[in-house]
Amino acid sequence: MPATIRDVAKQAGVGLGTVSRVINQSPKVSEATRFRVQQAIEELDFHPSPIARRLSLKKTLTIAAVAPFFTRPSVIERLRGVELTITGTQYDLIIYNVETKERQDAVLESLSRRERIDGALRISLTPSEEQLARFQSTGIPLALVDVNDPHLDSVNRVTVDDECGGWQATTHLLELGHRRIAYISDPLSGESVFSASRQRFEGYLRGLREAGVEVDERYHIHGEASRYGARELAATLLGLSDRPTAIFAASDTQAIGVLEAARDRSMQIPDELSIIGYDDIEIADHLGLTTVRQQLFESGEHGVWLLLKAIEEPDAPIINDVLSTEVIIRRTTGKVPDTV
Amino acid sequence: MPATIRDVAKQAGVGLGTVSRVINQSPKVSEATRFRVQQAIEELDFHPSPIARRLSLKKTLTIAAVAPFFTRPSVIERLRGVELTITGTQYDLIIYNVETKERQDAVLESLSRRERIDGALRISLTPSEEQLARFQSTGIPLALVDVNDPHLDSVNRVTVDDECGGWQATTHLLELGHRRIAYISDPLSGESVFSASRQRFEGYLRGLREAGVEVDERYHIHGEASRYGARELAATLLGLSDRPTAIFAASDTQAIGVLEAARDRSMQIPDELSIIGYDDIEIADHLGLTTVRQQLFESGEHGVWLLLKAIEEPDAPIINDVLSTEVIIRRTTGKVPDTV
DNA sequence: CTGTTAGCGCCTTCAA
DNA sequence: TTGAAGGCGCTAACAG
Numbered sequence: 001m002p003a004t005i006r007d008v009a010k011q012a013g014v015g016l017g018t019v020s021r022v023i024n025q026s027p028k029v030s031e032a033t034r035f036r037v038q039q040a041i042e043e044l045d046f047h048p049s050p051i052a053r054r055l056s057l058k059k060t061l062t063i064a065a066v067a068p069f070f071t072r073p074s075v076i077e078r079l080r081g082v083e084l085t086i087t088g089t090q091y092d093l094i095i096y097n098v099e100t101k102e103r104q105d106a107v108l109e110s111l112s113r114r115e116r117i118d119g120a121l122r123i124s125l126t127p128s129e130e131q132l133a134r135f136q137s138t139g140i141p142l143a144l145v146d147v148n149d150p151h152l153d154s155v156n157r158v159t160v161d162d163e164c165g166g167w168q169a170t171t172h173l174l175e176l177g178h179r180r181i182a183y184i185s186d187p188l189s190g191e192s193v194f195s196a197s198r199q200r201f202e203g204y205l206r207g208l209r210e211a212g213v214e215v216d217e218r219y220h221i222h223g224e225a226s227r228y229g230a231r232e233l234a235a236t237l238l239g240l241s242d243r244p245t246a247i248f249a250a251s252d253t254q255a256i257g258v259l260e261a262a263r264d265r266s267m268q269i270p271d272e273l274s275i276i277g278y279d280d281i282e283i284a285d286h287l288g289l290t291t292v293r294q295q296l297f298e299s300g301e302h303g304v305w306l307l308l309k310a311i312e313e314p315d316a317p318i319i320n321d322v323l324s325t326e327v328i329i330r331r332t333t334g335k336v337p338d339t340v
Numbered sequence: 341m342p343a344t345i346r347d348v349a350k351q352a353g354v355g356l357g358t359v360s361r362v363i364n365q366s367p368k369v370s371e372a373t374r375f376r377v378q379q380a381i382e383e384l385d386f387h388p389s390p391i392a393r394r395l396s397l398k399k400t401l402t403i404a405a406v407a408p409f410f411t412r413p414s415v416i417e418r419l420r421g422v423e424l425t426i427t428g429t430q431y432d433l434i435i436y437n438v439e440t441k442e443r444q445d446a447v448l449e450s451l452s453r454r455e456r457i458d459g460a461l462r463i464s465l466t467p468s469e470e471q472l473a474r475f476q477s478t479g480i481p482l483a484l485v486d487v488n489d490p491h492l493d494s495v496n497r498v499t500v501d502d503e504c505g506g507w508q509a510t511t512h513l514l515e516l517g518h519r520r521i522a523y524i525s526d527p528l529s530g531e532s533v534f535s536a537s538r539q540r541f542e543g544y545l546r547g548l549r550e551a552g553v554e555v556d557e558r559y560h561i562h563g564e565a566s567r568y569g570a571r572e573l574a575a576t577l578l579g580l581s582d583r584p585t586a587i588f589a590a591s592d593t594q595a596i597g598v599l600e601a602a603r604d605r606s607m608q609i610p611d612e613l614s615i616i617g618y619d620d621i622e623i624a625d626h627l628g629l630t631t632v633r634q635q636l637f638e639s640g641e642h643g644v645w646l647l648l649k650a651i652e653e654p655d656a657p658i659i660n661d662v663l664s665t666e667v668i669i670r671r672t673t674g675k676v677p678d679t680v
Numbered sequence: 681c682t683g684t685t686a687g688c689g690c691c692t693t694c695a696a
Numbered sequence: 697t698t699g700a701a702g703g704c705g706c707t708a709a710c711a712g
Contacts, residue, residue: 048690
């Protein structure tokens with residue numbers, strides 16, 4: 001039977017209101033009594049019941065993170081950031097894994113009750129306008145991580161500057177002398193698309209434009225987001241008579257597929273073909289893959305900050321926190337071949 | 341301001357005890373009043389406050405899952421099972437990501453307070469005897485998933501019959517006529533080892549023994565658990581003058597490394613070399629990798645059941661739930677080469 | 681069967 | 697500065 005605030009009060013010979021004040025760091029307590037109370041707390045190994053606090057404070061001290069667990073290793077990395085950051089606060093974190101539309105709606109429904117959470121974090125999952133409107137009408141604070149869409153400027157969010165990342169990747173290749181640069185990605189439009197791929201594409205186009213390089217439509221192809229999809233796409237590209245000398249893949253996973261396609265043709269990397277990915281996932285280092293690093297862990301961290309801020313200052317202005325990207329040069333990119 | 345039980349009582353013209361009874365499906369309510377109350381509940385869109393329930397029931401209605409998020413894709417799959425199963429209950433799930441020893445102790449410390457959780461689930465993380473003893477002394481129900489160690493028979497747990505899985509893999513190869521069968525894994529002894537690899541090895545040995553095949557020490561090698569580690573190990577094996585005709589890898593990830601080593605030597609699979617993995621991870625299907633499937637998702641599911649049972653019937657006997665394994669035959673195993 | 685009452689453990693006025 | 701009292705929303709025991 002754990003000690004309650006009442007036991008502590010008795011032990012310290014004070015009223016239980018005083019104990020509460022000590023717990024909550026209220027300044028209106030004399031040093032002497034505070035000390036007595038502290039001592040009693042330790043003697044009894046007292047820990048205030050979070051549940052009773054919640055009821056009294058009318059807060060749940062709980063926040064929800066809604067994310068598609070699996071889809072990408074990057075989501076897990078973001079969740080790591082969220083989890084570790086929450087640990088330093090008084091909040092509990094409940095993760096909801098959302099893989100289907102039904103589940104998404106169900107979770108949204110259950111979260112909509114103010115009784116359950118103080119705030120929600122949505123990760124790598126673009127809400128429909130309807131979903132968003134519905135949720136916002138509940139008044140529960142919300143923050144978005146890795147969700148970037150025009151109709152979202154009424155919500156706190158942390159995004160990655162993917163347009164810039166695309167530009168950086170392209171510019172890196174241009175500086176190495178490449179002119180025939182291809183872009184491989186998952187589909188840029190359709191249902192439940194990762195908006196990031198589109199933005200990376202925009203950055204790619206800007207890079208080419210700025211360098212005065214003509215855009216060749218045949219060099220932009222997209223397909224299934226997996227490594228295998230990318231492998232096939234790359235095979236197509238490499239079969240062209242004037243094949244690209246460099247390929248920019250929208251993710252490291254896809255870049256690995258490109259690597260495999262090159263290996264299938266026994267091409268030397270980077271002598272015959274330069275390859276750059278995106279994300280800097282764990283394995284990239286091992287592969288020597290040049291890539292655009294984005295701050296996955298940090299995005300989770302920032303997301304939590306934004307959400308806590310939205311909870312504590314509901315009327316603060318909306319924040320769009322944009323994280324930077326950086327090219328990590330490894331061994332899959334090099335000067336354009338002379339012979340081309 | 342959400343409706344409370346009191347509002348409902350007033351609206352339905354009954355006492356609030358009656359409303360509580362209706363909510364909790366108590367049989368001692370007449371059809372007529374139950375109907376009136378139900379109606380009032382719907383009209384007011386009333387949802388009982390979980391927090392108030394908790395305080396009153398003296399339960400947290402929360403369970404914790406402690407797991408190393410990353411280490412393996414398999415852990416995520418198990419967590420999926422846990423999450424989905426919890427969703428069907430009244431409990432909330434809090435996932436604690438534990439990557440370091442410090443964090444492990446910290447989490448244990450915070451969980452040890454009865455105020456926080458009704459039960460804990462530990463996944464793919466072997467506790468030291470001391471940790472276990474300390475936790476059990478708190479009286480909080482505990483269940484283990486994918487943790488199998490001799491000193492753990494005082495705890496509910498769900499494990500996989502890895503010895504059998506190892507035997508199945510080996511037997512499959514033996515039936516194809518192979519006799520020179522190698523086993524590649526991560527280290528079988530040392531700090532914080534995955535006990536599963538050792539058990540798979542035992543099964544492998546039993547399979548050979550039963551078939552009357554002599555065990556060749558040179559065929560058991562272990563190293564870093566990654567794909568790259570396995571690739572190197574396999575390269576060594578394939579460099580032997582009487583190289584194995586089949587390789588059993590302790591995980592699919594490692595089997596992929598073996599595939600790469602074979603490709604490095606331009607060997608035909610399965611004509612020149614048979615390869616079998618373990619886990620049946622998502623990508624295995626795509627690769628055509630023959631493997632031993634274990635029930636990852638289900639292990640999470642069972643873990644939750646065991647834990648809930650331990651919570652509801654604290655005095656029930658200890659359960660060790662063993663999940664079965666199954667060989668999934670694909671395209672990386674075949675008859676032993678004639679020429680050998 | 682149903683209404684009433686007394687807590688669950690804590691926070692927060694309100695007086696003193 | 698401090699103690700006492702009232703209440704957060706719900707459950708459960710007790711009369712009726």
